[in-house]
Amino acid sequence: MTILVLERCHIIMNLFFGLTFILLNSAHCFYPKRLNISAATGDSDWSLAGATWYGSPTGYGSNGGACGYENAVAQAPFSSMVSAGGPSLYKSGKGCGAYYQIKCTSKQACSTNPVTVVITDECKGCVTESVHFDLSGTAFGALASSGQDSQLRDVGVLQILYRKVECNYIGETVTFHVENGSNPYSFAALIEYEDGDGEIGLVELKQALDSDTWLPMSQSWGAVWKLDVTSPLRAPLSLRLTYLDSGETVMASDVIPAGWEPGEKYKSNNETKNASGWADADAGATWYGEPEGAGSTGGACGYGVAVANPPLNAMVSAGGPSLFNNGKGCGTCYQIMCTVNPACSGSPITVTITDECPGGPCASEPVHFDLSGKAMGALAKPGQAAQLRSAGPVSVSYRRAACLYQGTEIAFHVDAGSTPFYVAFVVEYENGEGDLASVEIQPASGGFMPMQEMRSAEWKLNSGGPLSGPFNIRLTSGESRKVVVAQAVIPADWKPDQTYRSIVNF
Known part of the structure; x- marks a missing residue:
């Protein structure tokens, strides 16, 4: 979004968060459902974030914003209950359409009741907190007690609680708004009103009379996906969506009709969802390294020799670009x-x-696993591992799964180049989603400080001054935003190139 700094209201730096937890009173906006249904009851699945607002006091932030929804943000079902997201929420556009419940309890004007907002815009400057919502004026006011919305808007940066939810758009189906400028050689569409977790990781297109070939589209910007071809596309066109985290797929058959026009919206009325979460057998699999080995010693994620040892036990894979996701x-x-x-x-x-596969079939296929030799062999019938390894690339079905490292807690392998002024470590063995939205470190004196994610599972902090242990580490998971704190996990006498194990896990 193009927003002048002066439009951002009341930004206060150096906010100190205090922990405030109140029992949740259920609220229903867009008919949200709890995503993390296995989480403990009460407020254990709520996390801390910062919130500001922009635009007019009773408006919808900006006219559309960086996701491309335009004036739809002011209309039902969004109804101005929208937010720009900081980097961890906007996710370079992959967070567009995600839904969150938020509530505030930290000010007298707060109602303490949760409201639901949709990510429809980007707040590039919202980087002071690891998670930040820059709300529309309407959404910010909805956090207040009756008649006190003006008082709440005057507080500056507000401490709030949030959690991810999924939505059912009652009466709406997935809609594709064809971009102006699209033609039979270059097709682009904005995708709206996706039920479920809301975040799309992959979009594919299939032409008429072609029952086998799905062409991967690329994310153009925000919620807009595009495909450029050398031969004219043959309509009607079908589109298949794969959700970013669950791996579930939704297919809209023949949703773009023959005679489609740029600028028009086309609603899907025949969506089919792979309820089991398995994607069709259109992922590719190869293997590398030794036939019974772990692929490589560590790989691009930085796990080192741990890939061959419990709990990973060499059951690992290098991922193509869509799986490795720049290290995320x-x-x-x-x-x-x-x-x-x-x-x-x-x-x-x-x-x-645990590793990256940047070229060859890993780059030419939308989803590709370059497996360890041991993992490739595990796909085979007993006694036929060698035959499967010699078969070349094979097609596999896949789905995202929860990580479960039984008997192993989260570990931190301190980088060999770490010093009191520069602390870096690889985070290992996170149960559940496996990826992290943020990592924060707290030295022996002082508060939590956000760390920077490197292009791997490694996180770092250039402190500008010497830091003394023991260190507490706070981790926020990628999708559910669950939080765990590893107390004093890195001791006062820590050493570089050592692994320190916590007593916690997700």
Whole structure:
């Protein structure tokens, strides 16, 4: 979004968060459902964030914003209950359409009742807190007690609680708004009103009379996806969406009709969802390294020799670009299975992304697993591992799975170059989603400080001054935003290139 700094209202730096937790009173905006249904009751699945507002006091922030929804943000079902997201919420546009419940309890004007907002815009300057909502004036006012919305808007940066929720758009189906300028050689569409977790990781297009070939689209900007081709597209066109975290797929058959026009909206009335979460057998799988080995010693995620040892036990994979995700996919777990080769067992296995595969079939296919030799062999029938490894690339079905490292808690491997002025470590063995939205470190004296994610599972902090242990580490998970704190996990006499194990996990 193009917003002048003066439009951002009452930004106060150096906000000190205090922990305030009140029992949740249920509220229903857009019919939200709890995403993390296994979380403990009460406020244990709520996390802290900062909130500001922009635009007019009773408005919808800006006319559309960086996701591309335009004036739809002011209309039902959004109804101005929207927010620009800081980097951890906007996710370079992948966070567009995600839903969150938020509430405030830290000010007298707060109602303490939760409201639901949709991410429809980006707040590039919202970087002081690890999670920040820059709300529309309407949404910010909805956090207040009756008649006190003006008082609440005057407080500056507000401490709030938040959690991810999923939504059912009653009466709405997935809608594709074809971009102006689209033609048979260059097709682009804005995607709106997706039920479920709201965040899309992959969009594919299939032409008429072509029952086998799905063409991967690329994210153009915000919630807009595009496809450029050398031969004219043949309508009607079908579109298939894969959710970013769950791996579930939704297919809208023939949603873009013959004779489609740029600027028009087309609603899907025949969506089919893979309820099991398994994507069709259109992921590719290869293997590398030794036939019974762990692929490589560590790989791009920085796990080192840990990939060969428990709990990973060499059941690992390098990921193509969509799985490695510039390092954000490190530590995520997937179930995969193959059925198309006679040597395939048809039984699922679970692997962890620990490395990157940037070229070859890993780059030419929308989803590709470059498995360790051991993992590739585990897909085979008993006694047929060698036959499967010699088959070349194989097609597999896959789905995102929760990581479960039984008997192992989160560990921190301190980088060999760490000093009291520069602390860096790899985070290992996170149960659940496996990826992290934020990591914060608290030295022996002082508050929590946000760390910077490197292009791997490694997080770092250039402190500008010497830091003394023991260190507390606070982790926020990527999708559910659950929080755990590893107390004094890195001791006062810590050493570089050492691993320190906590007593906590998600």
